Amino acid sequence: MLQLGQKWISKEYPHEDFEIYGGTESMYEWLWFWERINKQAFDEYIVKKKGSTPEELTKQGRNTYPYAWTGECSGANLKTKIKKYNMVLKIETEGSDVDESKSEIVS
Numbered sequence: 001m002l003q004l005g006q007k008w009i010s011k012e013y014p015h016e017d018f019e020i021y022g023g024t025e026s027m028y029e030w031l032w033f034w035e036r037i038n039k040q041a042f043d044e045y046i047v048k049k050k051g052s053t054p055e056e057l058t059k060q061g062r063n064t065y066p067y068a069w070t071g072e073c074s075g076a077n078l079k080t081k082i083k084k085y086n087m088v089l090k091i092e093t094e095g096s097d098v099d100e101s102k103s104e105i106v107s
Contacts (some may be wrong), residue, residue: 002020002032002075002078002079003020004020004021004022004023005019005020005021006019006020006089006090007019007037007089007090007092008020008082008087008088008089008090009037009038009087009088009090010085010086010087010088011086012085012086013085013086014038014041015036015038015041015042015044015045016036016081016085016087017036017037017038017041017087018034018035018036018037019034019035019037020032020033020034020078021033021034021035023072024072029074029075030074030075031072031073031074032072032073032074032075032078033070033071033072034070034071034072034073034078035069035070036069036070042054042067042069045067046064046067049067050062050064050067054069
């Protein structure tokens with residue numbers, strides 16, 4: 001189940017790591033607001049794809065499109081992203097950032 005404050009991470013695709021920071025009800029469904037949480041990995045990915053960092057792109061009057069730093073989508077689309085990038089729920093425990101044994105499977 002998706003919830004506010006969850007952090008989802010991917011070992012294979014760290015530029016896709018994100019946190020759910022909000023949401024709103026639209027006319028037909030709940031929309032979740034998400035933001036990436038691994039700036040270094042995202043910047044490296046953008047350099048590979050666009051040839052410049054996001055900051056350099058901004059100075060050039062360009063942007064990272066189609067690669068968004070933040071966004072909103074339905075729960076179904078967010079679950080599709082979680083499955084596509086083999087993401088696990090980041091469980092912060094004392095002394096460790098991630099406890100994979102408690103990772104949530106999204107159905």
